[in-house]
Amino acid sequence: MTGPAAPPEEGGERRLHVxxxxxxxxxPIAATAGVVAQQGERAQEWALALPVWLRLLTLGGAVLVxxxxxxxxxxxxxxxxxxxxxxxxxxLVFRRTAHIxxxxxxxxxxxxxxxxxxxGVAALRLDVVGTEEKDELAFLAERDAVALRAELxxxxxxxxxxxxxALGEAPERELLRVPVRDLVVSLLLSLDVWAxxxxxxxxxxxVWALSSNPWAxxxxLLPLLGAAWKGTAARFLTGYDWRVAxxxxxxxxxxxxxxxxxxxVPPGRVxxxxxxxxLLWRRRGWVRVELAVAGxxxxxxxxxxxxxxxxxxxxxxxxxxxxxxxxFVPAPRGxxxxxxxxxxxxxxxxxxxxxxxxxxxxxxxxTEIVPHAKVQSVRRTQxxxxxxxxxxxxxxDTGAGNTVTARLRGSDEAAALLRAQAVRSRTxxxxxxxxxxxT
Numbered sequence: 001m002t003g004p005a006a007p008p009e010e011g012g013e014r015r016l017h018v019x020x021x022x023x024x025x026x027x028p029i030a031a032t033a034g035v036v037a038q039q040g041e042r043a044q045e046w047a048l049a050l051p052v053w054l055r056l057l058t059l060g061g062a063v064l065v066x067x068x069x070x071x072x073x074x075x076x077x078x079x080x081x082x083x084x085x086x087x088x089x090x091x092l093v094f095r096r097t098a099h100i101x102x103x104x105x106x107x108x109x110x111x112x113x114x115x116x117x118x119x120g121v122a123a124l125r126l127d128v129v130g131t132e133e134k135d136e137l138a139f140l141a142e143r144d145a146v147a148l149r150a151e152l153x154x155x156x157x158x159x160x161x162x163x164x165x166a167l168g169e170a171p172e173r174e175l176l177r178v179p180v181r182d183l184v185v186s187l188l189l190s191l192d193v194w195a196x197x198x199x200x201x202x203x204x205x206x207v208w209a210l211s212s213n214p215w216a217x218x219x220x221l222l223p224l225l226g227a228a229w230k231g232t233a234a235r236f237l238t239g240y241d242w243r244v245a246x247x248x249x250x251x252x253x254x255x256x257x258x259x260x261x262x263x264x265v266p267p268g269r270v271x272x273x274x275x276x277x278x279l280l281w282r283r284r285g286w287v288r289v290e291l292a293v294a295g296x297x298x299x300x301x302x303x304x305x306x307x308x309x310x311x312x313x314x315x316x317x318x319x320x321x322x323x324x325x326x327x328f329v330p331a332p333r334g335x336x337x338x339x340x341x342x343x344x345x346x347x348x349x350x351x352x353x354x355x356x357x358x359x360x361x362x363x364x365x366x367t368e369i370v371p372h373a374k375v376q377s378v379r380r381t382q383x384x385x386x387x388x389x390x391x392x393x394x395x396x397d398t399g400a401g402n403t404v405t406a407r408l409r410g411s412d413e414a415a416a417l418l419r420a421q422a423v424r425s426r427t428x429x430x431x432x433x434x435x436x437x438x439t
Contacts, residue, residue: 014079020138076095079137081151106293108127110146111123112262121142124136157249171247172246175251182304183240183242186303189278191364193232199228239255239303240255242303250265271370271374271399275287277367288303292402323355323357328348329349330348339389339391342362345362356406371428372421372427375421375425378395378397391410391414394421
């Protein structure tokens with residue numbers, strides 16, 4: 001009986017999974033299909049004018065060319081893990097080498113699209129500080145992808161190469177699982193879902209009635225159906241079996257029905273937490289928790305949960321913070337009602353020793369929470385009409401390019417908040433722990 005395979009040599013180049021050429025071949029196939037579709041009737045006439053044997057020969061040649069492209073692109077793609085970086089070399093004609101410093105890695109997601117799950121392969125997507133797009137290793141065998149992810153995270157945490165390889169996947173403890181029934185009911189109680197369905201179904205009918213042109217209705221139908229799909233069925237497929245677990249490398253998110261994703265919320269990198277309470281959810285006490293994470297595009301922590309569970313998860317991603325202790329002060333009645341009639345009642349502000357929080361909205365209430373240590377700058381703005389009414393807005397900017405605004409505060413109150421928040425942010429940053437993996 002053979003033992004486990006020996007780990008790759010330190011710095012040695014490795015290849016992707018042997019099924020990767022099948023994925024790479026779809027690039028020229030899609031390009032060719034687009035050209036043929038653009039030509040339309042001319043391409044059909046040209047194909048019908050050829051003998052059957054020549055059509056088959058052309059098809060076989062195209063398959064050979066596409067297959068060769070996929071194989072060569074796979075053959076010239078390598079990756080290597082050294083003591084300080086992950087190096088990815090790609091390119092068939094133009095070579096590209098990405099040097100990803102391990103200490104700059106923020107999160108590593110394991111994604112398993114439907115066909116990849118059938119084939120037993122997975123992709124690694126890396127969030128790196130200072131980059132807009134994620135670098136990707138697609139595809140690896142599922143077992144190799146999980147092992148490589150664990151090795152990279154361990155090295156990013158400062159473990160020696162031998163220790164990082166031996167540690168394996170960090171243990172985890174499940175914190176929350178979203179029942180399918182709750183997910184379905186939450187979508188049915190979402191006004192934006194019904195708005196997407198109404199636009200997707202009613203828009204083309206309206207275009208047809210006004211223009212009497214079925215082609216114009218079809219042209220309007222396709223993008224509207226795409227938007228309706230994204231706002232309804234796609235949300236269900238993405239949120240299916242949503243699970244949140246705690247591990248030494250952060251909070252882990254597993255979700256998806258067709259395409260399964262394994263994401264990580266990195267510790268210490270969460271800049272803002274947004275708690276969304278749609279109107280029809282409030283009777284059930286449900287909320288959605290969204291995140292702004294520096295260097296990452298992981299935007300949802302949990303699609304639907306009870307308010308108590310959401311506050312518990314918020315305390316996990318913002319250590320030491322207690323959102324339940326926030327006492328919101330509404331916007332002052334005097335000038336606010338003249339600046340924003342009716343809706344001024346939806347604005348509120350809460351400041352604690354650890355957090356700055358602003359609330360807005362009446363139909364769909366949104367509460368944004370920022371730790372003082374994550375505040376990069378504070379601004380006070382006041383338009384002409386706001387000056388007349390004696391109110392001002394206070395803006396708090398974070399490292400994720402996100403801004404939290406406390407609207408319609410009294411002018412004197414906003415000026416005092418500006419000075420106090422600058423002091424709180426400076427002292428909190430000085431006392432904050434460094435952002436490290438597995439600490």
